[in-house]
Amino acid sequence: GRCNTTTGMCECKPDCPNGDIGCGDDGCGGTCGQCTTGFQCGGDVCSIVMNDPWVVTITTGTIQDKTLMGDAWDFPGGLPDPIVCLTIHAHAEVCTPSKADTVMPTWNFELPAATAADLLAGIQFRILDEDSIGNPNDVICNPSTQSVQVSDLRSKTWMAGCVSGKFNVTFAPK
Secondary structure, eight states: OEEOTTTOOEEOOOOOTTGGGBOSBOSSSSBSOOOOTTEEEETTEEEEOTTSEEEEEEEEEEEOSSOTTSOOSBTTTBOOOEEEEEEETTSOOEEOOOOTTOSSOEEEEEOOOEEHHHHHTOEEEEEEEOOOTTSOOEEEEEEEEEOOOHHHHHHTEEEEEETTEEEEEEEEEO
16 A cells, blocks of 8 residues: 555555456455456466357458459359358368358358367368359368467457458357
């Protein structure tokens, strides 16, 4: 605490050095904050609970209107029908439904829950253009793995993609 020598009054100034990720004792009989779901107080910082489940939702995306070669995605000149496929750690690949003829798809597709540890191990993704029956799907983004950071789980958002397309994800502790 701090005491004013003139008045003899003492006051306690809370000590919470970690801002919005802080928790624990503030040194004045109070607390520095509560950890949100999926995080726990360790010392004076909210840290991730590795085994807690998180819901992953593929929300929206943007796809280039032409292939890298400058061709239309669909013959004879249509827009892509994008699909996003994710593989989280050792889980099976899960794909969104396709969205017809759009470069601004909205999927809002929820994947099975995965632990924080699985998400932090990185997410493999690919983006495809669904083609008609009998034709192979065009590749918008080749399979690639992108890391997920604790800060992504904290902000509950993540984005991945390649030159030809990208997609957004939200994370929510279950």
